[in-house]
Each structure stands twice: as structure tokens, then as C-alpha cells.
Amino acid sequence: MKFLLLIYGNPENWEHPMFLRDPGYLALPEAERRELAAQADALFEEIRESGEFVSGTALADPVTTRTVRVREGSAAVTDGPFGESKEQLAGYFVVDCDGPERAAEIAGRFPDARFAAVEVRPIMDTAGREM
Amino acid sequence: MSTGTGTEDLLRRLAPRVLAALVRRHGHFESAEDAVQEALLAAATRWPEDGVPDRPDAWLIRVASRRLADLLRSEEAGRRREERVAATTPRDELLAPAADEDRGDDTLTLLLLCCHPSLTPPSRIALTLRAVGGLTTAEIARAFLVPEATMAQRISRAKRRVRASGARFNLPPEPERAERLRSVLHVLYLIFNEGYTATSGADLRRGDLTREAIRLTRTVHDLLPADGEVAGLLALMLLTEARGPARTGPDGSLVPLAEQDRSRWSRRPLEEGVALITRTLARARLGPYQVQAAIAAVHAEAAHAGGTDWRQVVALYRLLDDLEPGPVVTLNHAVAVAMVDGPHAGLALLEPLDADDRMAGHHRLHAVRAHLLEMAGEREAARDGYLTAARLTTSLPEQRYLRERAARLPGTP
Numbered sequence: 034m035k036f037l038l039l040i041y042g043n044p045e046n047w048e049h050p051m052f053l054r055d056p057g058y059l060a061l062p063e064a065e066r067r068e069l070a071a072q073a074d075a076l077f078e079e080i081r082e083s084g085e086f087v088s089g090t091a092l093a094d095p096v097t098t099r100t101v102r103v104r105e106g107s108a109a110v111t112d113g114p115f116g117e118s119k120e121q122l123a124g125y126f127v128v129d130c131d132g133p134e135r136a137a138e139i140a141g142r143f144p145d146a147r148f149a150a151v152e153v154r155p156i157m158d159t160a161g162r163e164m
Numbered sequence: 165m166s167t168g169t170g171t172e173d174l175l176r177r178l179a180p181r182v183l184a185a186l187v188r189r190h191g192h193f194e195s196a197e198d199a200v201q202e203a204l205l206a207a208a209t210r211w212p213e214d215g216v217p218d219r220p221d222a223w224l225i226r227v228a229s230r231r232l233a234d235l236l237r238s239e240e241a242g243r244r245r246e247e248r249v250a251a252t253t254p255r256d257e258l259l260a261p262a263a264d265e266d267r268g269d270d271t272l273t274l275l276l277l278c279c280h281p282s283l284t285p286p287s288r289i290a291l292t293l294r295a296v297g298g299l300t301t302a303e304i305a306r307a308f309l310v311p312e313a314t315m316a317q318r319i320s321r322a323k324r325r326v327r328a329s330g331a332r333f334n335l336p337p338e339p340e341r342a343e344r345l346r347s348v349l350h351v352l353y354l355i356f357n358e359g360y361t362a363t364s365g366a367d368l369r370r371g372d373l374t375r376e377a378i379r380l381t382r383t384v385h386d387l388l389p390a391d392g393e394v395a396g397l398l399a400l401m402l403l404t405e406a407r408g409p410a411r412t413g414p415d416g417s418l419v420p421l422a423e424q425d426r427s428r429w430s431r432r433p434l435e436e437g438v439a440l441i442t443r444t445l446a447r448a449r450l451g452p453y454q455v456q457a458a459i460a461a462v463h464a465e466a467a468h469a470g471g472t473d474w475r476q477v478v479a480l481y482r483l484l485d486d487l488e489p490g491p492v493v494t495l496n497h498a499v500a501v502a503m504v505d506g507p508h509a510g511l512a513l514l515e516p517l518d519a520d521d522r523m524a525g526h527h528r529l530h531a532v533r534a535h536l537l538e539m540a541g542e543r544e545a546a547r548d549g550y551l552t553a554a555r556l557t558t559s560l561p562e563q564r565y566l567r568e569r570a571a572r573l574p575g576t577p
Binding site for chain 1: 284285287308309314319557558559561562563566
């Protein structure tokens, strides 16, 4: 099953990987920080090596966001949104894994899950069983 | 993988034999598998022009052996290995084994290796399709809708795992063999389902997986004709495949079994499947694949849905529930019971599933319950059930089907 993992971050500065700039992370003792960074590296290596990693992308700073709305036939392009929410979508991963349990396990091992959140969304399949 | 030219069919049939010959003589499963892929590619480009050699297997073994030597030479610390390969490079008579020397066991050994317990199911599937099925990584990746790099990772990890597990290229000892064979059958069934659930259009290439699964299962059946479960799985695949033309509408929508136009079922696989399972049930030890094939055969033998012998289906599901209990069996059992004893009897069977974590939030439980509620005339509850199922499924065609079912039951405005 394929899942989209949406990685949310809450950084002081927009720089990937996002959790390294999270105030919560920066407040940790040095040894714990090193451990978390190593944990993230190990996770990426694990899902790449297992063939579960399908794709992933880091997103640019939200200040570069533009929103397009078409109303009455004409497009209005605005900068932003610069929402109130401090948690921002930082990037995403697509994984192809055994099922929702494994997807949640992978999500939980992103350090970002500890400081902000990782959302797990199943990807729709074009195949279907006879009902 | 769908071109199905003569050369391609021949190459796919020879692939496991060539790989087995290489591994037997030189070891190095990982590199040997790569070498065989390259030899197959060379043959696929050269044979159509130069003609198929007199001994195509010997040709492939020779080219693959040479390629294996190259691969090992280019590996670091390859010096000593290269000498070993040179020392074991077979003489010509070994390269061209007499036809009666052709060991069918090799394909089985290879399958058992590819479905080794140290591998995850996706890795078993990928490795089986490549090493035994002779498909390229790109073809397998396309069939599973993942990037080639992802599939390449799965295959190379699977090969490393096989090596690390210390598995030898031998049939496993007798006591282990039955269990290992079960794992092979499960992988073949997963490959079949992956192809079968794909509908049409953009997914045509995925559909080729059903054909590949049937081909491989047939090979195993030829090697182990007395094994009832192998025969049962082959019959199950044939009977399921036979419904293929009727199970989707022209627009790709799903058509449930009860509404399928049975004149569109493919006669040949259907007849072969019925004959095979009938023969097998008479003489083999019973197992879950045989029972599932028997259920499919009961459906196949009814000229129209109304003529289905539901009593027999219920009895078979009860048997399946004894052999291999599980929530999906319970769901199907409940539908059959409802056809015999009425929807309320079926609904009662579903109740324990609410407490089953595997099923409670699963769309199929809601879909089946909605179906039985509809039979019971509880239109509103049925409609809610279909809509809940539609929200929970992650399949686009299933979602569409479930919404249509709900739309047939308009609620009070």
C-alpha cells in the first residue's frame, strides 16, 4: 500500500532537515540531539534500502508560496498564505509498505513527529476487488 | 512483458534453468542473477536477427557464464574468485546437458530460494518475478507502479538477504519443504491478485501479472502433480481469471459476481479449472486453496447467479473456516449464509467482527453488512453502510461502486 507522509515542521529558520532548527530540538542536550539526527539518517537508509521509499521532496520556505484562485473565469494570484498556524508543511515522502501500521511506524520515527507532526494519508489505488 | 513473441516466451521459460545451472556451478547467486539478465537481454536482441541457436539453453549458459566471470572480475578482491570461476567453468559437454538431464527440480529450488523466509513478501514477489519469471526490473516496477529505483532496491536487498541467510542452492530438507512450498504458493497468489484487482486502461500492464502467476503456478504443478494445494491454487487462479472479462464494465467500473454477464466468462480457463479441481478433490489431501477453488467452481457451474448452489457454498466456507479461519473468510461465509438462511442469519455472523481490530475499521465489513441490510429491506441503514465503506476504501473503483450502491437506495429527503 502506498502512503503519503506529510512532514510538518515548526522551525526558527526554514532550512532542511527542518527538525534540526526546531526550538524543541535545539533545547535538547547535545548527546540526545546527535542521537535524533542519527535516528533520522538510519530511517532514511532503512526505507531506501528496503525498497519502501518511492519518492520524497523538501518544500521551499512558505514565504515563497503563491496561491491561485480562479473566480468568474479570471485567475487571482496572491502571495501566501501566511497562516496563523506555526506548523508548516515542510516536505513529503511517498512510501510503499505493508500496511497502515508500518506507515505509522515510519512516520513516528521522523524526528519531526516529536516536535511538530507527521500526517499519514493512504494513496488511492486504481485497482479494486470484486465486491 | 505482454508482447509474447516466440523468442520472449522461450527466454522466459529458459531463464530459471539457466540461472540454476550458473548458481550450481559457480555459486554467487547475486551476481549470477545479474549475469543471466544480461544474457537474456543479449538473446532478446540477437536471436530475432541471427535466429535461435540449436541449443538455446547452452548459448545462454555460455553467455551468462562469461558475463558472470566479467562481473566477478570487476568486483573488488575479485582476483581469487575469478580463478575459482575459471577453474569451475564447465567444459562444453557440461554446457549442453542432455535433454534427459534437464532437472525440473532446479526451477523449484529457485522458487523456494526466492521465497526464502528471511525475505519480506514484497521482496519475495520482486525476486520471484525477476529470477524465475525472467522479467526485467523495469517491467516489474511498472507492474507495481513504483519507480525502477525502488524496485531495484527491493531486488538487490532480496538477493543480499538470500546470501546472508546462507541459503544453499539445494532443495530444503523434507521436513521444511511443505512449509517453504506454502510460502511459494502464497507469493504466486499475491502476484496473481496484484494483477487481477487491476481493472483496465492504464493498468493493463498490471494485468499481465495474472498471466505470469498462472504460468509459474502451472510450472510448479507440472513439477509436483500430486500436490493438492498446488493444483488447488492453479484451479483457483484459472476460475478467477475466467471471470475477468465480466468483472468490469466498459467504463472500468466493478461488476459484482451476482450481476456479471456469465456468457462473457472465458470458457477455456473455466473448464480447465473445474476439471482440475474436480480431479484434485477426489484424490489429494484437502487444503485451503482447494476449498477456495471448489467455491469458485460452484459459482462457475451456475448458468446464472440465481442458480447458485448456495448450500454447497456455505458448507465449503464452513470447511475453509476450519482449515484457515480469518475475518475475510467470515465475511464471505456470512454472505453465503444470508443466501441460504436469510440476511439476519448472515448479519449475526458478522457481529464478532466488530471486535476484531483487523476488521472493525475496514471498508469490506461495512460493505458486506450494507449488502445484507439491503437484502433485509433496511434501506437507510444499508445506505449509511455503503457510504461509510465508500469513505474507508482506498480503491477508486471500489469507491465508485459503493457510492452507486448507496445511490440506488435514496434516503428520506
